[in-house]
Amino acid sequence: MMARTRTSRDDSTAERILDVAERLVQTRGFNGFSYADIAAELGITTASLHYHFPAKAALGRALIARYAERFSGALHRIDQDLADARAKLAAYADLYAGVLGGKRMCMCGMLAAEYETLPQPMRSAVIRFFDENRTWLAHVLSEGLQDKTLTFASPEEEVAQGILSTLEGAMLVAGPYGDMAPFKSTVRVLLANLSS
Amino acid sequence: MMARTRTSRDDSTAERILDVAERLVQTRGFNGFSYADIAAELGITTASLHYHFPAKAALGRALIARYAERFSGALHRIDQDLADARAKLAAYADLYAGVLGGKRMCMCGMLAAEYETLPQPMRSAVIRFFDENRTWLAHVLSEGLQDKTLTFASPEEEVAQGILSTLEGAMLVAGPYGDMAPFKSTVRVLLANLSS
DNA sequence: GTCTATAGGCAGATAGAC
DNA sequence: GTCTATCTGCCTATAGAC
Numbered sequence: 001m002m003a004r005t006r007t008s009r010d011d012s013t014a015e016r017i018l019d020v021a022e023r024l025v026q027t028r029g030f031n032g033f034s035y036a037d038i039a040a041e042l043g044i045t046t047a048s049l050h051y052h053f054p055a056k057a058a059l060g061r062a063l064i065a066r067y068a069e070r071f072s073g074a075l076h077r078i079d080q081d082l083a084d085a086r087a088k089l090a091a092y093a094d095l096y097a098g099v100l101g102g103k104r105m106c107m108c109g110m111l112a113a114e115y116e117t118l119p120q121p122m123r124s125a126v127i128r129f130f131d132e133n134r135t136w137l138a139h140v141l142s143e144g145l146q147d148k149t150l151t152f153a154s155p156e157e158e159v160a161q162g163i164l165s166t167l168e169g170a171m172l173v174a175g176p177y178g179d180m181a182p183f184k185s186t187v188r189v190l191l192a193n194l195s196s
Numbered sequence: 197m198m199a200r201t202r203t204s205r206d207d208s209t210a211e212r213i214l215d216v217a218e219r220l221v222q223t224r225g226f227n228g229f230s231y232a233d234i235a236a237e238l239g240i241t242t243a244s245l246h247y248h249f250p251a252k253a254a255l256g257r258a259l260i261a262r263y264a265e266r267f268s269g270a271l272h273r274i275d276q277d278l279a280d281a282r283a284k285l286a287a288y289a290d291l292y293a294g295v296l297g298g299k300r301m302c303m304c305g306m307l308a309a310e311y312e313t314l315p316q317p318m319r320s321a322v323i324r325f326f327d328e329n330r331t332w333l334a335h336v337l338s339e340g341l342q343d344k345t346l347t348f349a350s351p352e353e354e355v356a357q358g359i360l361s362t363l364e365g366a367m368l369v370a371g372p373y374g375d376m377a378p379f380k381s382t383v384r385v386l387l388a389n390l391s392s
Numbered sequence: 393g394t395c396t397a398t399a400g401g402c403a404g405a406t407a408g409a410c
Numbered sequence: 411g412t413c414t415a416t417c418t419g420c421c422t423a424t425a426g427a428c
Binding site: 027028029031032105109110112113114115116117123126127130152153154157158159161162164165166167168169170172173174175176177182183185186188189190192193 | 223224225227228301305306308309310311312313319322323326348349350353354355357358360361362363364365366368369370371372373378379381382384385386388389
């Protein structure tokens, strides 16, 4: 009962639009690209874009929704695949490293900067993304206390907030240098502080 | 031999333009405001704005220049006024807290997000700002080893990079919540990790 | 679903009067 | 220095043919 002949990746126009728009948001910001940019890259017209996403705000909502879903999936996979909390945290940092390695900023970090200019639905989605990350991190930190792979003195929630802030900031500051080194330095110090 | 009757603050039109534009960059981003926004707020026309700053790129350059100069002054004042490295670091974090308390993002953090869309002169200025901050931090960290008010294992440069990243990220993530609490949590954890 | 054509608005920017 | 008037271009968005 397959709806389509695709293997796993969805090549529909809507998905290809999201792919291009996603890269543009992550590199230039939501206010830094236009429908014309996407259309030109895909070889279609802006009118076609409006068929799939009637307004830019709708495109924005779809972008965060898909991004957050993927990220959520990655977190669950980390939970399933890795045993100790220390390894989970390292894998979490690697998620960010992968994004930066693709010359991109975290989508929600980028949108956090532009927050004041965003339509309301996008704002709520950004908040939810951060909330989910903090919750997941706090859980991993609790685990780390139990399995003794992590050491820290402050409350889980504060440390979780610190980790999220540090990784988002590390991407933000490293971006302009076009170099992974500053990011890696920061991650090294961060993880060192959480080991005995 | 006073050039003007002002007390200390410069109320010239150019300065008032910079004041408004500065707030707009820090809250909405460089791509998130227009000459019309500034003009409306000051009760002048956009043509007048172009008299003072011929192009938006020129305004942008002036904005970073003034911001970086002020920040640099604040760092030197910290060096003069405070004795131990621990206190200097706390004062440094307070600089960021003050910006966030004014419902703003660090200007260069904001511009780092928009980096790809910026004219070249603004890009270099953003890089220089971060460089100066890292250098200053590394110096304070060295001091902290000597006066024994700071403890850390990683190289000064890496820790400096980590501090800068953490503070920028803490502002970025806290912004959307309109609340100082997440920022303060992060700073608390950060400073705790640098104390014995 | 994709196109052509176009509307309507706002962007950054300039000329020239006062 | 500040204005009015205007230009050009780009932006989001829509109508309607294919």
